[in-house]
Amino acid sequence: MLDRYKEANLLTWHSNIPENEIWIKLGGDHGRNSLKLALQIANTAHPNSKRNTIVIAMVHARDTHTNIERLFTNIHLQEQLTALQNHQWQGKSVRVILNGDYEFLTKVFGLSGAAGTFPCLWCLIKRQDINNSTTAHKASPRTLETLRADYNTFSHTYRQNKKDAAFSHNSIHAPLLDISLPNVSPPYLHILLGVVKKHHELLEQAAHSIDESLCQLTEDQLTDLGKLVKQYGGEWKTKQDMEEKLTLVKSCVTLSDTAEQKLTYSKEAEKLEIRIGSLEPQALKLRSGPIAHSLDSILEKQNSSSELP
Ligand SMILES: [Zn+2]
Structure with missing residues (x-):
């Protein structure tokens, strides 16, 4: 050989x-x-x-x-x-x-x-x-x-x-x-993966504490997103997504060509408004706050920028 x-x-x-x-x-x-x-x-x-x-x-x-x-x-x-x-x-x-x-x-x-x-x-x-x-x-x-x-x-x-x-x-x-x-x-790769996993967990914890302290701020210290998180806790993303969908459906109502279409979109908008209105705030769980939520995209960007051209 x-x-x-x-x-x-x-x-x-x-x-x-x-x-x-x-x-x-x-x-x-x-x-x-x-x-x-x-x-x-x-x-x-x-x-x-x-x-x-x-x-x-x-x-x-x-x-x-x-x-x-x-x-x-x-x-x-x-x-x-x-x-x-x-x-x-x-x-x-x-x-x-x-x-x-x-x-x-x-x-x-x-x-x-x-x-x-x-x-x-x-x-x-x-x-x-x-x-x-x-x-x-x-x-x-x-x-x-x-x-x-x-x-x-x-x-x-x-x-x-x-x-x-x-x-x-x-x-x-x-x-x-x-x-x-x-x-x-020593199994170098496995050890490295373990260290990276531990690091990621600590990072998530840290992001979570920032998210929690965000909810302690007063209204005048908060951005619109901050206010949303303070009000809805763990449901902030659901609320945000539903609001976005509502805006879209409402513009569909305006742009509808036929009365039938207009009616369908209006009904959908109505349903969405009811769901938004009945949305109950939830406690902010680990990984559910806005900072922790954006960690993944930050890490993804890091990953792609560290790749060799
Ligand atoms: Zn040893």
Whole structure:
């Protein structure tokens, strides 16, 4: 495989890859009812491109620990990885990096998952302390050896009772692969999506508080829109839309060619006026105020302006 890349002069060394190393990423992915394993050579211009992704195994099965273990055993994955890691290519050594989503990674290393008392694959931070930066820095790192020792404790001392998983730092299976933890790549995209989601939620909250404080202002401090929100709360948009429709229908009455048309539009206008008149104010819920409402269009504009021409 490497020779093919070399012939076509495709190998590239990114700044973080030492000159005497070839990095090969082994990725696990679950989707559309199948579990896939793929290899990518990182020393290429576009390491994540489809053309650089070679699927090495695929099974139509859920990504349970048992299925992952069975797949790895059936294709002799560890033996193949050992051979790959011991392989030299033109004087360069091969380093295998494991990636995948967090659930997959925790399963490969035998942890009970992100909901456990000790959810981190790389250190022994407790879940309740994750947001505390002082404690987070002090958490001792995990290694393949500590994972194996913890699993041993779980097996022997706690007789594999999952209720006691926390006493063995949530190691409930032996690690399935001999890849050291510094060579396990955190799921960058998922983490980024999580941060963006959190940021968006905070932004919505902030916009909502501005919307709420808007309703506390006096009439003379408010624009027409502000007055509308103060009067109708969460129903301001309904009121605005209905008023717009009424204006349209009224102009249709004026512009009607026949008496029949005029009558139809007049009746519709009448109905609308009754509905507007009976509109009850509602409490301003999250995302329903005018500022929060315009967030989406602001973000959309941001998104299109950040795209490359
Ligand atoms: Zn950690």
